[in-house]
Amino acid sequence: MRVAVVGSGFAGSLVARVLAVQGHDVVLLERGTHPRFAIGESSTPLANLALERLASRYGLDDCYDLAAHGRWVARFPELGRGLKRGFTFYRHHAGRPFAPDGSRTERLLVAASPSDHIADNHWLRADVDRHFVQAAVAAGVEYRDRTVVTADMLTALRVDFVIDASGPGGFMAQQLAIPSALSRMHTHAGLLFSHFDGVRLFPDVVAGLPPGPYPDDWAAVHHIIDEGWMYSLRFDHGVTSAGFLLKERVSGAPDEIWRRLLQRYPTIDRLFADAKPLMPLAYKPRIQHRLTRAAGRGWAMLPHAYAFVDPLFSTGIAWSLRAIERLGLLFENGGRGPTEQDLARYDALLSAEADQIDRLVAGAYHAMARFDLFAAHAMIYFAAVSFAEIRQRLQQHNAWSGFLGVGDPELGGLPRASLRRLRHVRTPADRRGFVQWASNAIAPRNVCGLANPAAHGLYPVDLDVLVRRHQVLGMSRESLISALPALRGGGGVGV
Numbered sequence: 286m287r288v289a290v291v292g293s294g295f296a297g298s299l300v301a302r303v304l305a306v307q308g309h310d311v312v313l314l315e316r317g318t319h320p321r322f323a324i325g326e327s328s329t330p331l332a333n334l335a336l337e338r339l340a341s342r343y344g345l346d347d348c349y350d351l352a353a354h355g356r357w358v359a360r361f362p363e364l365g366r367g368l369k370r371g372f373t374f375y376r377h378h379a380g381r382p383f384a385p386d387g388s389r390t391e392r393l394l395v396a397a398s399p400s401d402h403i404a405d406n407h408w409l410r411a412d413v414d415r416h417f418v419q420a421a422v423a424a425g426v427e428y429r430d431r432t433v434v435t436a437d438m439l440t441a442l443r444v445d446f447v448i449d450a451s452g453p454g455g456f457m458a459q460q461l462a463i464p465s466a467l468s469r470m471h472t473h474a475g476l477l478f479s480h481f482d483g484v485r486l487f488p489d490v491v492a493g494l495p496p497g498p499y500p501d502d503w504a505a506v507h508h509i510i511d512e513g514w515m516y517s518l519r520f521d522h523g524v525t526s527a528g529f530l531l532k533e534r535v536s537g538a539p540d541e542i543w544r545r546l547l548q549r550y551p552t553i554d555r556l557f558a559d560a561k562p563l564m565p566l567a568y569k570p571r572i573q574h575r576l577t578r579a580a581g582r583g584w585a586m587l588p589h590a591y592a593f594v595d596p597l598f599s600t601g602i603a604w605s606l607r608a609i610e611r612l613g614l615l616f617e618n619g620g621r622g623p624t625e626q627d628l629a630r631y632d633a634l635l636s637a638e639a640d641q642i643d644r645l646v647a648g649a650y651h652a653m654a655r656f657d658l659f660a661a662h663a664m665i666y667f668a669a670v671s672f673a674e675i676r677q678r679l680q681q682h683n684a685w686s687g688f689l690g691v692g693d694p695e696l697g698g699l700p701r702a703s704l705r706r707l708r709h710v711r712t713p714a715d716r717r718g719f720v721q722w723a724s725n726a727i728a729p730r731n732v733c734g735l736a737n738p739a740a741h742g743l744y745p746v747d748l749d750v751l752v753r754r755h756q757v758l759g760m761s762r763e764s765l766i767s768a769l770p771a772l773r774g775g776g777g778v779g780v
């Protein structure tokens with residue numbers, strides 16, 4: 286088939302390459318050029334598993350090496366990346382420095398991998414996206430940059446199918462006048478962001494932190510504040526990508542908003558005291574987008590063209606890669622391309638997944654007011670992804686299984702139920718009740734010992750816990766023990 290992919294972010298380039306490897310005739314159309322700055326940098330174990338599967342199914346050996354920190358550094362030292370060992374969260378309070386307050390600490394560290402070698406990465410997207418374009422071209426994809434794509438151009442190119450990988454660029458939305466579905470989203474946030482040099486390490490600013498399962502900063506770091514939250518992603522070469530997600534629209538120049546926020550939170554202020562932005566701070570009053578359709582006759586969107594919720598929980602890369610796996614399978618049918626039925630299934634799944642991410646993130650924003658609520662709600666995310674990860678590593682993977690528990694009878698309804706409950710939490714008794722509810726709710730899928738008060742918010746990768754919970758996976762203790770080498774060698778048992 287003759288396929289046009291519009292947009293050459295990592296996802297567009299990768300889907301273009303997958304189809305070219307299958308023998309399709311693919312043209313990749315980009316309105317800009319590479320290298321270029323892009324946001325959306327923090328990968329996860331589910332993302333890396335998908336990369337490894339794409340690598341083995343289509344012979345993309347670079348994808349295998351990019352799926353683990355040690356392999357990446359050894360094979361592609363020139364591609365910028367940052368070691369990511371897990372998810373770190375702190376709750377800050379206006380006017381007060383962060384206090385490592387013993388067992389009542391407002392600090393949560395959830396390991397995603399047991400060692401640096403097989404850890405996840407933050408992707409320096411300027412480097413990574415350029416790499417993926419070059420690899421697509423090497424695989425036979427025709428690449429045209431600085432291109433204004435129009436319907437006439439696609440007709441002239443005689444394409445049979447269009448994959449919209451234009452992200453918020455919204456190519457297909459404009460071509461087909463697809464209505465927005467933003468009104469169904471619960472999440473609402475703006476973004477103030479840049480890349481910085483000279484951000485300090487958290488333990489250099491806050492003394493007396495009990496040792497965690499990994500060094501706090503080598504993670505996706507989340508600073509929760511009254512106004513929303515801040516992400517901080519450290520790359521190995523010393524640059525940090527950081528941004529505030531703000532629930533309310535704010536006024537003023539970006540630098541001024543940044544200064545105001547730092548002044549309110551003394552510990553964040555100290556972390557960024559000597560930091561220099563590497564490009565002007567930018568502010569977007571709202572970053573969510575969502576459409577009413579993700580696919581139709583002769584076209585399909587990748588997730589980021591269809592919907593975006595929030596950076597919280599780093600869902601974007603993993604979701605995009607899952608969709609690339611699905612489209613790859615749909616184009617494997619002897620050159621006929623996806624049927625209408627296939628596309629309807631793809632569309633319905635992306636819609637359910639966008640709703641799921643939205644409810645999970647919206648619940649988290651509600652829960653941010655109190656750290657015990659936030660940590661309890663976050664366990665739904667960690668239970669869903671760790672269960673999926675173990676299943677994928679040990680049992681089977683089906684690219685059509687739903688992302689973040691969609692379609693799972695135990696997990697599927699939890700983000701919605703949690704959001705509903707969180708809206709009604711008022712008293713300390715309500716809070717205790719919610720924490721207990723969340724712990725019970727994830728129990729049927731809790732393979733990693735999450736929601737354990739004795740952990741005091743510090744969750745290492747613990748294979749002994751997994752062995753004890755073998756029944757959650759429907760496996761005998763013996764069969765799980767015999768599968769452990771696959772986990773130790775092939776990747777983490779984390780989230």
Ligand SMILES: Cc1cc2nc3c(=O)[nH]c(=O)nc-3n(C[C@H](O)[C@H](O)[C@H](O)COP(=O)(O)OP(=O)(O)OC[C@H]3O[C@@H](n4cnc5c(N)ncnc54)[C@H](O)[C@@H]3O)c2cc1C
Binds near residue numbers: 292450601605
């Ligand atoms: C603030 C923020 C933080 C995020 N953090 C994370 C994170 O930590 N982890 C994570 O997993 N995900 C994160 N994401 C999501 C992540 O950014 C996306 O999942 C990812 O960028 C999707 O890649 P893509 O290639 O589909 O799209 P994009 O990266 O958006 O690339 C789209 C490409 O299409 C091109 N284009 C646009 N319009 C046209 C057009 N009309 N014609 C031709 N070309 C066009 C653009 O120039 C661009 O090159 C974040 C997103 C945001 C907004």
